[in-house]
Amino acid sequence: xxxxxxxxxxxxxxxxxxxxxxxxxxxxxxxxxxxxxxxxxxxxxxxxxxxxxxxxxxxxxxxxxxxxxxxxxxxxxxxxxxxxxxxxxxxxxxxxxxxxxxxxxxxxxxxxxxxxxxxxxxxxxxxxxxxxxxxxxxxxxxxxxxxxxxxxxxxxxxxxxxxxxxxxxxxxxxxxxxxxxxxxxxxxxxxxxxxxxxxxxxxxxxxxxxxxxxxxxxxxxxxxxxxxxxxxxxxxxxxxxxxxxxxxxxxxxxxxxxxxxxxxxxxxxxxxxxxxxxxxxxxxxxxxxxxxxxxxxxxxxxxxxxxxxxxxxxxxxxxxxxxxxxxxxxxxxxxxxxxxxxxxxxxxxxxxxxxxxxxxxxxxxxxxxxxxxxxxxxxxxxxxxxxxxxxxxxxxxxxxxxxxxxxxxxxxxxxxxxxxxx
Amino acid sequence: xxxxxxxxxxxxxxxxxxxxxxxxxxxxxxxxxxxxxxxxxxxxxxxxxxxxxxxxxxxxxxxxxxxxxxxxxxxxxxxxxxxxxxxxxxxxxxxxxxxxxxxxxxxxxxxxxxxxxxxxxxxxxxxxxxxxxxxxxxxxxxxxxxxxxxxxxxxxxxxxxxxxxxxxxxxxxxxxxxxxxxxxxxxxxxxxxxxxxxxxxxxxxxxxxxxxxxxxxxxxxxxxxxxxxxxxxxxxxxxxxxxxxxxxxxxxxxxxxxxxxxxxxxxxxxxxxxxxxxxxxxxxxxxxxxxxxxxxxxxxxxxxxxxxxxxxxxxxxxxxxxxxxxxxxxxxxxxxxxxxxxxxxxxxxxxxxxxxxxxxxxxxxxxxxxxxxxxxxxxxxxxxxxxxxxxxxxxxxxxxxxxxxxxxxxxxxxxxxxxxxx
Numbered sequence: 001x002x003x004x005x006x007x008x009x010x011x012x013x014x015x016x017x018x019x020x021x022x023x024x025x026x027x028x029x030x031x032x033x034x035x036x037x038x039x040x041x042x043x044x045x046x047x048x049x050x051x052x053x054x055x056x057x058x059x060x061x062x063x064x065x066x067x068x069x070x071x072x073x074x075x076x077x078x079x080x081x082x083x084x085x086x087x088x089x090x091x092x093x094x095x096x097x098x099x100x101x102x103x104x105x106x107x108x109x110x111x112x113x114x115x116x117x118x119x120x121x122x123x124x125x126x127x128x129x130x131x132x133x134x135x136x137x138x139x140x141x142x143x144x145x146x147x148x149x150x151x152x153x154x155x156x157x158x159x160x161x162x163x164x165x166x167x168x169x170x171x172x173x174x175x176x177x178x179x180x181x182x183x184x185x186x187x188x189x190x191x192x193x194x195x196x197x198x199x200x201x202x203x204x205x206x207x208x209x210x211x212x213x214x215x216x217x218x219x220x221x222x223x224x225x226x227x228x229x230x231x232x233x234x235x236x237x238x239x240x241x242x243x244x245x246x247x248x249x250x251x252x253x254x255x256x257x258x259x260x261x262x263x264x265x266x267x268x269x270x271x272x273x274x275x276x277x278x279x280x281x282x283x284x285x286x287x288x289x290x291x292x293x294x295x296x297x298x299x300x301x302x303x304x305x306x307x308x309x310x311x312x313x314x315x316x317x318x319x320x321x322x323x324x325x326x327x328x329x330x331x332x333x334x335x336x337x338x339x340x341x342x343x344x345x346x347x348x349x350x351x352x353x354x355x356x357x358x359x360x361x362x363x364x365x366x367x368x369x370x371x372x373x374x375x376x377x378x379x380x381x382x383x384x385x386x387x388x389x390x391x392x393x394x395x396x397x398x399x400x401x402x403x404x405x406x407x408x409x410x411x412x413x414x415x416x417x418x419x420x421x422x
Numbered sequence: 423x424x425x426x427x428x429x430x431x432x433x434x435x436x437x438x439x440x441x442x443x444x445x446x447x448x449x450x451x452x453x454x455x456x457x458x459x460x461x462x463x464x465x466x467x468x469x470x471x472x473x474x475x476x477x478x479x480x481x482x483x484x485x486x487x488x489x490x491x492x493x494x495x496x497x498x499x500x501x502x503x504x505x506x507x508x509x510x511x512x513x514x515x516x517x518x519x520x521x522x523x524x525x526x527x528x529x530x531x532x533x534x535x536x537x538x539x540x541x542x543x544x545x546x547x548x549x550x551x552x553x554x555x556x557x558x559x560x561x562x563x564x565x566x567x568x569x570x571x572x573x574x575x576x577x578x579x580x581x582x583x584x585x586x587x588x589x590x591x592x593x594x595x596x597x598x599x600x601x602x603x604x605x606x607x608x609x610x611x612x613x614x615x616x617x618x619x620x621x622x623x624x625x626x627x628x629x630x631x632x633x634x635x636x637x638x639x640x641x642x643x644x645x646x647x648x649x650x651x652x653x654x655x656x657x658x659x660x661x662x663x664x665x666x667x668x669x670x671x672x673x674x675x676x677x678x679x680x681x682x683x684x685x686x687x688x689x690x691x692x693x694x695x696x697x698x699x700x701x702x703x704x705x706x707x708x709x710x711x712x713x714x715x716x717x718x719x720x721x722x723x724x725x726x727x728x729x730x731x732x733x734x735x736x737x738x739x740x741x742x743x744x745x746x747x748x749x750x751x752x753x754x755x756x757x758x759x760x761x762x763x764x765x766x767x768x769x770x771x772x773x774x775x776x777x778x779x780x781x782x783x784x785x786x787x788x789x790x791x792x793x794x795x796x797x798x799x800x801x802x803x804x805x806x807x808x809x810x811x812x813x814x815x816x817x818x819x820x821x822x823x824x825x826x827x828x829x830x831x832x833x834x835x836x837x838x839x840x841x842x843x844x
Binding site for chain 1: 458459460476477478479481482483485486489490495496497498499515517550551554561562565568569608609610611612811814815818822828830831832833834835836
């Protein structure tokens with residue numbers, strides 16, 4: 001029996017799983033490698049960080065998602081490099097996974113523009129652990145404020161600064177404001193959680209930069225109504241423990257969350273190929289790696305441009321389109337076709353939730369805001385969840401948030417090491 | 423205005439919250455202190471450890487549960503002692519909480535009978551963090567087995583040893599067997615998860631010691647059908663990394679879980695009063711602390727006897743009865759009544775689930791086993807959950823487990839420190 005073509009996909013995010021989907025029935029052997037056992041529905045990760053959803057409601061075992069595809073082997077392992085000459089992926093435990101075609105869909109972490117020392121004081125939000133740590137931090141701040149006698153320290157505990165007013169920053173700010181104003185007030189005795197300050201600090205001129213001006217303005221207005229204070233046009237110059245400096249202001253804030261920038265995975269380093277200043281690999285128009293036709297890269301770990309010259313955004317639909325394109329490219333090559341038209345990104349639309357009852361939506365031909373956009377936002381996200389079970393779980397949680405202001409996952413959990421000291 | 427009588431309750435488990443409930447309308451000021459922000463529904467904690475339920479489905483913010491009782495202040499803090507002369511509880515952060523009446527309901531951790539060095543290799547199950555760590559350990563064992571080439575090491579990875587065949591041990595063993603036989607088989611390619619060995623190691627002569635002989639025998643039989651290997655009458659003599667020794671046997675098992683014994687909290691040490699060898703405080707028949715009429719203690723941190731002379735078991739209904747009794751005792755004292763009849767434990771029944779379709783139930787006048795007992799077990803646990811929301815969440819999860827063998831919370835998460843090394 002002829003040996004099947006081996007496709008190795010590193011990363012089971014939206015991009016990697018889209019390649020998997022596109023290779024269904026392609027008579028290739030597929031190996032999916034990820035350092036986590038779960039695929040993460042990143043667009044709702046901020047809801048885990050704000051106690052609205054449980055981690056397992058937006059994270060599902062990769063192995064289980066792919067169980068019915070007998071052509072697929074799932075490997076939980078950390079990749080540390082690629083042997084290009086030997087055509088094998090190198091794993092941290094010393095193993096090698098040979099490939100005929102390699103797809104790198106390894107994503108990005110948050111990036112601090114050269115200020116990595118800020119990470120300790122202003123964590124970012126990319127993984128389930130990031131989200132549960134931020135959730136614990138936010139909830140503990142209210143707990144400590146309840147017991148703090150000093151008014152200045154109490155106000156610092158009740159001050160939450162979010163850096164970056166992209167969709168994640170806007171969604172975090174709005175949800176923290178909701179938490180403070182709607183969910184928590186009756187639970188505390190010494191503090192009025194409605195005195196909570198939520199600051200949204202953006203270096204650029206508008207919130208939701210890149211969205212139509214009308215929607216940005218609306219978002220700004222809607223956030224203001226939720227009590228979010230917005231600072232525009234002043235980049236952050238200093239972050240230390242419990243304080244953030246931007247423009248002329250230094251604000252004491254016990255909780256600072258970084259939603260300002262990303263840094264690509266190490267994939268470009270593994271291959272020794274060119275990357276932009278955020279570590280994103282430069283790829284050919286067909287998403288193959290320059291000089292390495294057997295290797296594709298896609299998603300947040302690459303830098304590519306849309307047909308109009310703008311950068312393809314780091315969002316799930318873009319990664320999915322790239323994954324579908326790469327799967328097709330692999331099929332074409334195996335079928336013996338030469339060449340392929342370049343990847344063309346089609347922007348399907350932008351959505352962002354602002355607090356719990358409003359959103360903005362931009363589909364080019366139609367722009368929505370307020371409640372109609374919120375319904376669209378909710379339905380779209382439920383639709384894209386992985387299973388009926390996941391949909392029911394999320395809907396149940398949202399129902400309780402919207403009708404009763406109760407958030408289901410208000411847990412402060414601690415790292416095992418710390419808990420062991422009890 | 424006359425100052426109200428101050429009742430301080432340490433611990434918001436079943437016992438502490440039962441005191442809170444019993445004091446409703448009593449015109450006292452109640453302070454509830456707990457080192458966690460959540461009350462934990464311990465009877466279902468093993469389902470978190472086996473990926474069946476999410477942590478937030480069985481843990482709810484104490485503060486939120488008590489929000490409508492304006493007489494209650496909730497404090498998230500760690501107690502480190504009691505100043506008996508000064509009538510104040512001492513907190514780790516240096517604060518003092520004064521009391522007129524103190525109730526200690528501080529529970530227990532797992533105990534290793536003098537072999538504390540075993541804890542590192544055989545963790546116990548008492549907190550949410552314990553449960554998610556064990557869940558990660560169990561799921562990671564299957565992942566590693568999938569990639570292990572050496573047959574002996576692979577078998578060790580697929581061997582799970584549970585020490586102690588009380589209800590928790592029996593429930594863990596049955597559920598891990600279900601996980602291996604029903605949930606996981608289709609997900610793996612290299613291993614057959616049905617080859618998993620689940621060992622239940624008990625020093626005593628039967629499983630579910632203390633239950634009627636007929637039900638113990640049935641449980642043994644039912645566990646055998648699930649593929650659980652039971653060892654009776656041979657105490658564990660050694661636990662090291664990846665291996666357990668009991669009687670003449672030394673078994674290589676990558677996962678060892680301790681469900682054999684508990685050690686009471688430090689409450690007896692705080693007061694400097696007598697305790698039994700498991701650290702449980704000796705209390706008066708009215709649950710007050712000998713020589714300290716203003717202090718009550720109850721639940722897993724005390725040792726008391728039932729009317730028939732047997733020890734009151736460390737289960738939720740016992741703690742609840744004690745809590746109700748203490749609340750009544752406090753009310754009587756405040757009303758000026760002298761003395762109270764001693765606490766009398768009424769055993770309402772015993773329930774234990776065995777795998778996902780069977781259980782045993784013993785209510786004295788009626789003993790059930792198999793499917794009828796399972797229905798009773800399920801309905802009783804759902805009934806005792808804290809809210810409609812929690813019930814819907816758990817029922818939804820169970821529905822998927824029972825109809826589709828899918829477990830909703832199959833996440834391997836890592837302590838923040840380790841995750842930061844990525």
